Amino acid sequence: MNAAIEAEGLKKSFSDHQALKGVDLSVPAGTVLGVLGPNGAGKTTTVRILATLARPDSGRAVVAGYDVLREPREVRRRIGLAGQYAAVDEQLTGRENLVLLGTLLRLGKQGARDRAVELLDRFELTEAADRLTRTYSGGMRRRLDLAACLVSSPPVVFLDEPTTGLDPSSRATLWRMIRDQVASGVTVLLTTQYLEEADVLADRIAVVDHGVVIAEGTPHELKRKVGTEWLEVTVAHSHDVGAALAVLAPMAATPPRETGDGRGVSVRLPDGMGAVATAATALEAARLEIAEFALRRPSLDDVFVHLTGRGNS
Template identity: 70%
Template sequence: MEIAIQAEGLGKRYGDHQALAGVDLEVRTGTVLGLLGPNGAGKTTTVRLLATLLEPDSGHARVAGFDVVREAREVRRRIGLAGQYAAVDELLTGRENLVLLGTLLRLGRKRARLRADELLATFELEHAADRTVGTYSGGMRRRLDLAACLIASPPVLFLDEPTTGLDPASRQVLWQMVREQVARGVTVLLTTQYLEEADILADRVMVFAEGQVLAEGTPDELKHKVGEEWLEVAVGTAEELPRALAALTPVAVVPPTVDREGRRISVQLADRMGAIAASAAALETSGVDVIDFALRRPSLDDVFFHLTGATTATTEVEKR
């Protein structure tokens, strides 16, 4: 499979601040690479370097087969970029925004109109095509912004925190739009603070912190770095915790962990199905009032907190 985006040793410094410190990455054609990390981790700097908006202080990169420094013009012809804020003119209609951009990109006015109509339909904006963008909701503006990135049918798309500030319904719609583009063969580099977003959209994820890559792999590979699945049991009262703990300890690989405030016990099991059945039977025999009994898998939340040393969801990465 072709490599659409490749970088080796990318470095960028702003005064005394090292924004990027030797980042390597590779994105295969028709896939999504998610860059995950808090504000200031280096995600946006990486995008700006690859999109030719900045020049690296060290290292080199190629996008769509072209060097981002020596062949910047060729790179720009083959990419679309959606920044953290929708870059559309609020005084123009949705259709006028797209036609104007298509004309500036030398599609020709007729072709620009046809492409605008096609994108308005794709992004479900036909009903609002001739309204000024100032009347659009946040989700509609984001969809129009993504449509504008695709006006010239670029093979590579950079999305820098595209769903920040959107409500859950609008976020789901935008995710579906991105998946449709990838299905058509578009390569996407996505930066996000939403752990769920990276889990859903990305084929591979890179976890950033302080300008460096802490880990990289598929979402499942990163989750396995944290640990295996575990059984989580919640009981009705704090008084029942000791009995539940006594029932579950014999089937645990390591001593169970107890959350007394939440009245929950977490247990790592050796034999998944057999141990689950044995745990259920032991709890029933002990007469414990179980209000939740579920097998949990590590999430990207767990991966991030494990890699960065964070212990709560109050870090700058939002636990959604």
């Protein structure tokens, strides 16, 4: 498959620290890559280099078929960028913001106006179209920002932490809108600190930390790195925990352990549904009152802790 974004060995130092120590990325056309990492991992620097806003000290990158260093103008014709700040002009209305960008993108006067109407509608901003964006809520600004980066219908879009600081419902709305865009075949590189966001939106995830990609794969593959699923059993009465441990021990792949508030037991079973059925039957036979019986899979949070050796706060 053709890569819409390809980066090799990107390095970038600022006066006081090395932000990128050799980043390699490849995003096939029409897919979404989630670049996941904590603050200061080098996500924004990577996006700025790919969007031709910064030059790497070494390494090369090709975006939409053009080299970012040799032909930045061609790259700029084919990308949309929504930065971290929701870069909208506060003194203009939502409509004026979009029309201005349309004009700068050479859509022509009428073309720019038509495109603005279309995008305002698609991002549910028609009612607020003629209000100054200064009066917009955080979610509305992000939506306008997203609309702004799509004015020229670019084939490649960079979204730098598109939902940071939003409340859950605005975030869900934005996620839905981003997914709609992806469905239309746009290639997206999205950075995020939220594991859940990467999980929901990305086809593949690159985990970055301290300026290097430390893991890459589909959300599923990454979760598999941490291990397979496990069974979590919660007994109704805490004095039954010992009994539950004893019942589950013979069939466990690794010894079961007590978890949480003293009523839970966590156990890794050999693969297959058979093991789950055996466990359920054995607990039933021991006449233990079970409050919860669930198969758990590792979350991206677990992946993150596993890879970086620390939690993502």
